[in-house]
Amino acid sequence: MTHDATLSSLTGLDLRPLEQRLRGTLLRPGMATYDSARQLMNRAVTRRPAAIAQVADSQDVVEVVRFARDRGLPLGVRSGGHSPAGYGMVDDALVVDLSGMKRVTIDPDARLARVEAGVTSGELAAFAQPHGLAISTGDTSSVGFGGLATGGGIGFMVRKYGLTIDNLIAAQVVTASGKLVTASEQEHPDLFWAIRGGGGNFGIITEFIVRLAEVRQILGGDLVLPASREVIRGYLDYVADAPEGLTTIAHLMHAPPAPYIPEARVGEVVLSILVTWVGDESEGQRAVAPLRALAEPVADTIAWMPYPAIFNFTAHQAVPICHAIRSVLTHEVSDEVVDAALEAVERANSPFSLVQFRGLGGAMARVGREATAFAHRDARYMVTLLALWMDENEDATPHRAWIEAVWPAIRATGTGVYVNFLEEEGHERIRQAYPLPTLARLAEVKRTYDPHxxxxxxxxxxxxMSA
Ligand SMILES: Cc1cc2nc3c(=O)[nH]c(=O)nc-3n(C[C@H](O)[C@H](O)[C@H](O)COP(=O)(O)OP(=O)(O)OC[C@H]3O[C@@H](n4cnc5c(N)ncnc54)[C@H](O)[C@@H]3O)c2cc1C
Incomplete structure (x- = not known):
């Protein structure tokens, strides 16, 4: 059966046979929690699925996939709901919602964790901390493991421990045929390769087995510097070749009214550098010193802290708001790009809109280009434009126009894009997420596991296409 079904096939469809087989809950329009369940992180996207299956376990996922497959129904997949494109909800479709699957089991001796797809970065960090363990995920506590760890996972410790997928040992995957299989180096290795960067194309992952690192305390915090071309240049020149224990995420933005920003400096254009150092504290102080020396800081909150505390500095990002995004992976960030970013933030029509710079390299770059479907291993930076606004009823046009004005300058510098930082941007942009040989191999694996x-x-x- 092909999968061209639209609203007409779901309207009036008897979902009771599915409902009876689920341990979880099947929500339909009009039910009390339907509207809250369909809300996404990106408030600019509103979708109304025909039904949302809030699954309780892997068997529930199998049931939903088989039900959809047998009837040719459109099927969406949601874990944490953070897709910039809002793919977690699909109009008029049956959506599998894994956000309630939150079991984490840790084997501290083997330093392994079994993580269900609905677990968020913050939850996993808090769960692993008492064991003195952690894994590098994303920069925001609320991001779901399901979407993060199928796209890659570029986190607070990416230079030290690589991408989240670089620590993936195995996954439980429900394929399009409705089978629950293990994907690992030994079992279904082609699928295991594809789910490490290929996104949600190959099946629904219900559980990940990941390797954890020994991380108890970090040197972390927010170093806020006045923004200028020299400061940004100095930051960029240092961070991609800095000692590997140091990972940074910098936001060129208007200084927010955070408790540690002096009142008189709120609203000033600043470079807010989120710092995570893993290793010896005094070595960390030495690694951070060149950043501190770039300018007299507006604020410096860098301190020795438990790893999960770093998420406190991005707590505002875990609140749903409207956003539009454009992003590139790149080898170099020229002065022209720096100037374009500075000018864009200075004249931004929203006080929240920003340009993000991430220094990459380190452990992420040492994994072979062919080893996983995330292949842009040699990218030294990720540059991201983020238009952010609060009210979903506000006209998005000026915010999108702000992005479009600066995007050509940033785009021109790109050598690729991280699939999880794409909006709905068309096939050409998806192609940029993968070098051609990777894309061809992904298409082959797709044919094997999800031919329709x-x-x-x-x-x-x-x-x-078949040969
Ligand atoms: C505020 C914010 C901060 C972010 N920060 C980072 C960051 O620091 N680093 C980083 O790497 N990324 C980051 N991201 C991007 C994030 O990794 C992606 O948006 C990711 O897809 C979110 O996963 P999710 O489960 O929350 O999303 P969802 O919207 O639930 O899912 C998105 C898509 O992923 C696929 N998917 C989800 N769950 C599964 C599953 N169980 N099995 C198979 N496919 C699945 C599906 O195609 C689904 O439509 C951030 C996003 C936001 C909004």
Whole structure:
């Protein structure tokens, strides 16, 4: 059966046979929690699925996939709901919602964790901390493991421990045929390769087995510097070649009214550098010194702290608001790009809109280009434009126009893009997420595991044509 079904096939469809087989809950329009369940992190996206299956376990996922497959129904997948494109909800479709699957089991001796897809970065960090363990995930506590760890996972410790997927040992995957399989180096290795960067194209992952690192305390915090071309240049020149224990995420933005920003400086254009150092504290102080020396800080909150405390500095990002995004991975950030970013932030029409710079390299770059579907291993930076606004009823046009004005300058510098930082930007941009040989291999794996493109509400990779 093909999967071209639209609203007409779901309207009036008897969902009771599915409901009876689920341990979780099937929500339909009009039910009390339907509206809260369909809300996404990006408030600019509003979708109304025909039904939301809030699954309780892997078997529930199997049931939903088989139900959808047998009837040719459109099927969406949601874990944490943070897709910039809002792919976590699909109009008129049946959506599998894994956000309630939150079991984490840690084997501290083996330093392994079994993590269900609905677990968030913050929850996992808090769970692993008492064992003195952690894994590098994203920069925001509320991001779901399901979407993060299928796209890559560029986190607070990426230079020290690589991408989240670089620490993936195995995953439980429900394929389009409705089978629950293990993907690992030993079992279904082609699928294991593809789910490490290929996004949600190959099946629904219910559980990940990941390797944790020994991380108890970090040197972390927010170093806020006055923004200028020299400061940004100095930051960029240092961070991609800094000692590997140091990972940074910098935001060129208007200084927020955070408790540690002097009142008189709120609203000033600043470079807010989120610092995570893993290792010896005094070595960390030495690694951070060149950043501190770039300018007299507006604020300096860098301190020795438990790893999960770093998420306190991004707590505002875990609140749903409206956003539009454009992003590149790149080898170099020229002075022209720095100037364009500075000018864009200075004249931004929203006080929240910003340009993000991340220094990459380190452990992430040492993994072979062919080892996983995330292949842009040699990118030294990620540069991201983020238009942010609070009210979903506000006209998005000026915010999108702000992005479009500066995007050509940033885009020109790109050598690729991180699939999880794509909005709905068309096939050409998905192609930029993968070098051509990677894309061809992904299309082959797609043909094997999802030949009818059941999992297509995502940064979609079409199945390779039959020979
Ligand atoms: C505020 C914010 C901060 C972010 N920071 C970072 C960061 O620091 N580093 C980083 O790497 N990324 C970051 N991201 C991007 C994030 O990794 C992606 O948006 C990711 O897709 C979110 O996963 P989710 O489960 O929350 O999303 P969802 O919207 O629930 O899912 C998105 C898509 O992922 C796929 N998917 C989800 N769950 C599964 C599953 N269980 N099995 C198979 N496919 C699945 C599906 O195609 C789904 O439509 C950030 C996003 C936001 C909004």
């Amino acid at each position: 493109n059941m999992f297509r509400f995502n940064q979609n990779i079409a199945p390779a």
